Amino acid sequence: MSTLKMQQSGLPEGLEDLLGSKGLLTGEAAQEYGRDFMGEVDNAPLAVLRPETTEQVAEALRICTEHGLSVVPQGGRTGLTGAGVPTRPNHEVILCLGRMNKVRWLDEKNHAMAVDAGCILADVQKAAADANRLFPLSYGAEGSCQIGGSISTNAGGTAVLRYGNTRDLILGLEVVLADGTVLDMMRALRKDNTGIDLKQLFIGSEGILGVVTGAVLKLYPAVAERECALLAFPSLPAVMQSFAIARESTNDRLSAFEMMPQNGITLACERVPDVVDPVEGDYPWYALLEVSASKQGSGLQEMLEGLIERLMEEGLVLDGTVSNSESQRAQLWRIREALVEAHNDMPHLLKHDVSVPISDMADFIETATDKVQEIAPDAMLIAFGHVGDGNVHFNICHDENNPNGSLATRKKEVTRAVYDLVQDYRGSFSAEHGVGSMKRDALRRYRSESEIAVMEKLKKALDPQGLLNPGKVL
């Protein structure tokens, strides 16, 4: 511990002067910040720092570094790999960006807006919509997660097919390094080839290289027309074939293709209020498909109906519905959200967020299902995902009547089998959710030594004392 003066609490003195009482939480008030979304990690922090400005972030980091204090950058705490909470109790301070929540500017003509890192994603979407623009990043956690957290996890979500991951939506970034250096890269430019593109280092690196304090976001014209369909399929290959046809025949208007299994929808209807399955019969697979355009009258409805007619004629789609109003559309999307909510608290839930080449998805899911059933024959599999991104959420749990099923003792084995198979397809063991504290072993197993070595060198260069988010990723 440093020889510099510390308070009784173990905190450097300068922090309270810098942040004031609202900006510094300790004791009970700080405790909840140490618990992650799924309740899998719960480590109380020494304190929670809640700065209001970039200057305060810089000064706070400088003070912490001077005192050798570890800092966990934190957004909305919705991350799913334990990345935004301490790894040891009463040892680390949390730097929460929540009070930095202002839109700095919005420039319609340049299709760009600048925001503080602590802005809630849904608020950013709304600010863009109020200016008749679209910020396309969207996923289940959008009401709580922050733009800084989305950036630090390079979050994906439901619009990746059309607009890309968070990385594709970032024009500029403002970052504070561990020693308090501020990197102002808030340029609102679409072209800027001036040396190494440093901002990319901080996107998706889960707070281990620097703290994001601001960002310039890419906007799109607002969506004025969209058509949403729920389709029912006879088989997994039919889902994939339909996606391929949809991609080719919708004039680049396809903006979502979310695959859902029947058991997931059934659970959603049973366990989440106000969710209804609008399709009468039972089919093994479903998908939510959406086409959208920035102008009314661009013929989306005919295009979609033409596509569906073709899919039905070829026997790829058996039934389904097309929403005829925004309210019906919202209810169809509600099924997709509820599917996740419905199994979040099932016994022994094991989440695998993996990606493989799109053309291998059906094959992967079928093979992985067989492998898991060999190890845990009584397990329930819920495989859903973003078909357009090759991303499968291959979740496994037990049903409520079987709390002591085989997964209780075989989780490691199951995950190993799934990840090994992913590797065979040259896929990724973490498509969206990052590595955090939970998947570090997998990173070492499935990434090459040379890749890891470069990551470690970068970490060392930017955070030589290893104080930023220790125990995460590497």
Added chain:
Amino acid sequence: MKVLVAVKRVIDAYVKVRVKSDGSGVETANVKMSMNPFCEIAVEEAVRLKEQGIASEVVVVSCGPQVNQETIRTALAMGADRGILVQSDEELQPLGIAKLLKSVVEKEQPDLVLLGKQAVDNDFNQTGQMLSALLGWSQGTFASKIEQQDGKLRVTREIDGGLETLDLATPTIVTADLRLNEPRYASLPNIMKAKKKPIETIEAEELGLDIAPRLKVLNVSEPPARQAGVRVESIADLVDKLKNEAKVI
């Protein structure tokens, strides 16, 4: 029993409506349009009457421009049998629409005309009542239940403070309230079938009716923006504010 259902195309109820900067109305360009939710409920009810064997045919009518065909098509996908577009590119107000509907009624001779109780664009809540007056037919407005009873239609109405039950001799007019039913999702096979169902077009002009607007909009403005909430320090503070600022206790 033959049922005629009137449907209106309106700005989708989920869309945030923008007022034109000159205050002359609301922005409709590049805005998502859908069937008026109360009309959707009326269509659903008609289709259910047919499924129960009470209705023999369900005809859908919409007055307005050519694009209203899309709204008619939506009703056909839900299960209506055929459509009629009374085409007009002029501004139509409740009285004008009621007159157009009257001429369709005279041609089609339905036993029941179902309408939404009001449209969410202008909230007039007049068309059904005016049609009833023009035809001299009975009416059951704000229906939350429709049954067949001894050759009459028994309609439960939602009124202030309770429910009223009416037995209506046909032909009659019923307007649908929110709780009448939960409209269905059209299934893909029915959406495809709907494409082949006939839609007849009648030119409004050729009916020789006076459908000119009677009402003139002077100004349309946004409601005042809601003020942000404040966090009070204590219960005493809250009580004080409720008493002296909000003046509600």
